[in-house]
Amino acid sequence: MLEQQMKRPQINKKRGFYVKMKLLHKHGRPQEKSSCCFLRYYKWLLWLSLTLYFFTSYLITNNNNNNDKLTSLSKTHAFSSSKSTVVASRALIELTLNDSLKPRVNKIGLLRDLKIYVYDLPPNFNADWLANERCSNHLFASEVAIHKALLTSEVRTFDPYEADFFFVPVYVSCNFSTVNGFPAIGHARSLLSSAVNLISSEYPFWNLSRGSDHVFVASHDFGACFHTMENVAITDGIPSFLKNSIILQTFGVTNRHPCQDVENMVIPPYVSPESVRKTLEKAPANGRRDIFAFFRGKMEVHPKNVSGRFYSKKVRTAILRKYGGDRRFYLQRHRFSGYQSEIVRSVFCLCPLGWAPWSPRLVESVVLGCVPVIIADNIRLPFAEAVRWPEISLTVAERDVGMLGIILEHVAATNLSAIQRNLMDPTVRRALLFNTPIEQGDATWQVLSTLATKLGRSHRRSAVSAQ
Structure with missing residues (x-):
């Protein structure tokens, strides 16, 4: 019979534990000395087996922990002022x-049946602003680029009754200040409100969905709040008539923010x-x-x-x-x-x-x-x-x-x-680049592929599903 007594050292707890063994006769009496050599060999063989078992278990566990660390830290470490140790979470994003x-998501098939109707608004909402060449080339020009790309896109439909989404082309960032040359968007809310009043009075589609399948671009500092200073943008908030719509905006943060409290998509600035x-x-x-x-x-x-x-x-x-x-x-x-x-x-x-x-x-x-x-x-x-x-x-x-x-x-x-x-x-x-015409995989294509995942907002699709 084998008796095992496992004791932990009292002096240093970090040393782990050891196994103390005494071999006994099957009736509990000590074995005879004549077989001591064999028993000694057997004792050390058992000791070696247990040692290898615990050592292997340690290696496996430690290796798993190291692998977890290596996925985020082995490529690059970086220092953080908040800690004296080497960390990566704040200073460097690494692929895990x-x-x-x-x-990678393949969305090519999603665009085959997507249909977008582009409203033909009076030129004061868009084309007139192009008289200034900067309008289509500055960093806020994604509102122009997306409109131009959609006009020649295969997803465009000229029949609004078969459209999944409606694009409202209003250029709000092309009014450049004569003082500093920066876009002045103080007119944005009134211009957008006029556009919504126009399409809701001449077409039935805005009223049918309450604007949930209508798409706007807000390509300036604080997006759907339509103001260049954050404190004013937060105070003003998103115009009430746009709160049900989809906003394509360059502004985006991971935390809660009033200027993205709407169905929104982050798009790149125009280059x-x-x-x-x-x-x-x-x-x-x-x-x-x-x-x-x-x-x-x-x-x-x-x-x-x-x-x-x-x-x-x-x-x-x-x-x-x-x-x-x-x-x-x-x-x-x-x-x-x-x-x-x-x-x-x-x-x-x-x-x-x-x-x-x-x-x-x-x-x-x-x-x-x-x-x-x-x-x-x-x-x-x-x-x-x-x-x-x-x-x-x-x-x-x-x-x-x-x-x-x-x-x-x-x-x-x-x-x-x-x-x-x-x-x-x-x-x-x-x-990250907007092209005209659209190229597969470019920025406008990415917008369309994301819209294709939001077909639940389409009044036409909802009406068909209800039948």
Whole structure:
């Protein structure tokens, strides 16, 4: 009979446990000395077996834990100011094993039966604004680009009675201020209200669905709230006549926000495909990138403006103060129309928030092969199914901008080449650019494929299902 007595050491609990054994006769009496050699051999064999068992169990458990860590940390670690240890969650988004195994959604079939009716509104709602060439080329021009693409799209129907969705083409971002040249959208609510009054009085479709299958574009700072300053946008909220509709907007955050309290889709800001093509044609033939970290844009030395608010939540000011004299950082405060030629020469492109979290730099960086460094807490990025943002970008917390140098140097020494390879994927670039006519997989195509998943909002589909 084998008697086992398992005791834990009292001196150091971290040493684990050991097994103390004494071999007894089957009747409980000690074995005779004549068989001591065999029993000693048997004792050590049993001891070895138990040791191997516990050691193997430890290795399996520890290996599983390590695998979990490796999926998120082994590619790149980054430092966080909130902890002294190396972490990745705040400073860097990395692809996890589970994410990498998720199948990409194939939505080609979803567009075959999709039908969209484009309202033919009077020119004061859209065409008249095109007299200013900037209207169709500035960063808010997705409202123009989507309209133009739909006019020649295969999903367009000229019969509104067979339409799943109705597109309302109102350009609200083409009224440029004579003072600073920025879009002035103070007229947006009244212009949109006039358009809704027109289509609801001349067509039956708005009233049938209460606007739930009608699509609008809000391609400026705070989207459906139609104001450029967040505090005013929140106070004004979304116009009541649009609250049942679908809003395509560049604004998006992961937390609750009044300006996305509506059925909405985050779209990328507009970047001209033609300008990208020309920049790539002039890029260095050897692909050399001689700028380590790049940013050109508004950086205030004293960020508090006359309204008492801090531009960029002081993030850009912190970057300028910390790295303005750092030779690794190419920081420029003045505008330069050909700045895409600088992006195509850069390894990392800083994309800090401005008044709103999003920026055209996100798109420009990706399509020109520069790793975007997103500095905008809680930002919701466009087309997450088509653009695997964790594979092509870095995310640095606003509070950690003082550690940008350490973070970027670490990435450059570890997994930079993998990120750059992912950036070269043509499907990623295509998904962020608006083309006319639509190209499969481009930004307008992504909008249509997402609309195809919202057919439950279509009055026509609901009426057919009810029959």
